[in-house]
Amino acid sequence: MNTATVEIRKGLAGVVVDYTAISKVNPDTNSLLYRGYPVQELAAKCSFEEVAYLLWHGELPTQEELEQFRAAERAGRALDPSVKAVIDALPTTGHPMDVCRTAASVLGARHPLAEDSSPEANLTKAKDLFAAFPAVVAYDQRRRRGQALVEPRDDLGYSANFLWMTFGEEPVEEVVEAFDVSMILYAEHSFNASTFTARVVTSTLSDLHSAVTAAIGALKGPLHGGANEAVMHTFEEIGIRTEESLDEAAGRAKTWMEHALAQKKKVMGFGHRVYKHGDSRVPTMKAALDKMIAHYGRPEILGLYNGLEQAMDEAKAIKPNLDYPAGPTYHLMGFDTPTFTPLFVASRITGWTAHIMEQTASNSLIRPLSEYNGVEQRSV
Numbered sequence: 001m002n003t004a005t006v007e008i009r010k011g012l013a014g015v016v017v018d019y020t021a022i023s024k025v026n027p028d029t030n031s032l033l034y035r036g037y038p039v040q041e042l043a044a045k046c047s048f049e050e051v052a053y054l055l056w057h058g059e060l061p062t063q064e065e066l067e068q069f070r071a072a073e074r075a076g077r078a079l080d081p082s083v084k085a086v087i088d089a090l091p092t093t094g095h096p097m098d099v100c101r102t103a104a105s106v107l108g109a110r111h112p113l114a115e116d117s118s119p120e121a122n123l124t125k126a127k128d129l130f131a132a133f134p135a136v137v138a139y140d141q142r143r144r145r146g147q148a149l150v151e152p153r154d155d156l157g158y159s160a161n162f163l164w165m166t167f168g169e170e171p172v173e174e175v176v177e178a179f180d181v182s183m184i185l186y187a188e189h190s191f192n193a194s195t196f197t198a199r200v201v202t203s204t205l206s207d208l209h210s211a212v213t214a215a216i217g218a219l220k221g222p223l224h225g226g227a228n229e230a231v232m233h234t235f236e237e238i239g240i241r242t243e244e245s246l247d248e249a250a251g252r253a254k255t256w257m258e259h260a261l262a263q264k265k266k267v268m269g270f271g272h273r274v275y276k277h278g279d280s281r282v283p284t285m286k287a288a289l290d291k292m293i294a295h296y297g298r299p300e301i302l303g304l305y306n307g308l309e310q311a312m313d314e315a316k317a318i319k320p321n322l323d324y325p326a327g328p329t330y331h332l333m334g335f336d337t338p339t340f341t342p343l344f345v346a347s348r349i350t351g352w353t354a355h356i357m358e359q360t361a362s363n364s365l366i367r368p369l370s371e372y373n374g375v376e377q378r379s380v
């Protein structure tokens, strides 16, 4: 084919690849629906467990279904000793996302339904991963701090137990609510890079854990999930000074941003492939961040947040994405910066596995074309 007649869509930008009934991202109205429900409404009225159930089943659970699901989730929370042994064998100098990727793979290799990709088996495996992952993320942060494993508590909900296993202290309700909101907002976002990766792997008729393991690899990068960690590195580079006023912090952040943009730097936590007028999830996540700033009494964090946002808006009119308010929220809660993207993994397991099941139900091998632009045919 003549190159002049071929339209190359780098990064598949603007290309519609398939149907999905799981979520609808509408950049014109800045809206995001999970199975028809606005995500803001789900964040205000539902628990993360209910939202996970909705993503997999297409409907919110009845009270009885929720109780059954919660009981199964609580029964699957303990860290599998073989997964713990593998984590313990990994260096603490490596990135926690490598630990997540390895843990997903080990959980797959040990699952009794590993090679069964029937709808029932995939649903079971999705729910098992959902239940098992908080222990992986929580334990990995603890071991890096030289702390021992904290066993799960089955009298706590998903988010309260996650915080309990991470910090070994019963969290206050306000913090649990903000964390739960972040899990709901991170759960699903149509054909983003990691979900698409999971669908590509699934399209070869490979298994669910292989698809999730690959998706974790895709999420790690700073152009995708790794941006929540990168946002905190920006805050740290500017310098977090607890004694500083909101205005002083905002001033320093603005100066930092002006300098960064003058050097043509990409600042993580801003911009989005689909949303060009702001990310639908940011107002809800920012409200959760505001509550945490008030709860922990940290106005300087708001100063840094506002300063960067204003300077970016004035210079390039580029808006923050979900990772921007999520990063400082997790920081205030006490998570170590490299743990932020693993928190995203724990949440996005729901969306990924819903897409894996959707892809399986209506499969076609994903195999696009490329246009060759190397040297013309020649002889050895």
Ligand SMILES: CC(=O)SCCNC(=O)CCNC(=O)[C@H](O)C(C)(C)COP(=O)(O)OP(=O)(O)OC[C@H]1O[C@@H](n2cnc3c(N)ncnc32)[C@H](O)[C@@H]1OP(=O)(O)O
Binding pocket: 011, 222, 223, 224, 225, 227, 265, 266, 267, 268, 269, 270, 271, 272, 273, 274, 316, 318, 321, 322, 323
């Ligand atoms: C949960 C999530 O995964 S949300 C995304 C998280 N990722 C980030 O926060 C990483 C930072 N952001 C980015 O790199 C980009 O905005 C992306 C990758 C998310 C989307 O990018 P694309 O749709 O491919 O747009 P692209 O990167 O081409 O940017 C268009 C223009 O805006 C600029 N731009 C976009 N984002 C940023 C940014 N964060 N900082 C500075 N400039 C930016 C680009 O430099 C480019 O400018 P130019 O036309 O003068 O060259």
Ligand SMILES: O=C([O-])CC(=O)C(=O)O
Binding pocket: 186, 188, 189, 191, 192, 193, 224, 272, 273, 274, 321, 322
């Ligand atoms: O949709 C995207 O490209 C990235 C994103 O916001 C997400 O995965 O949540």
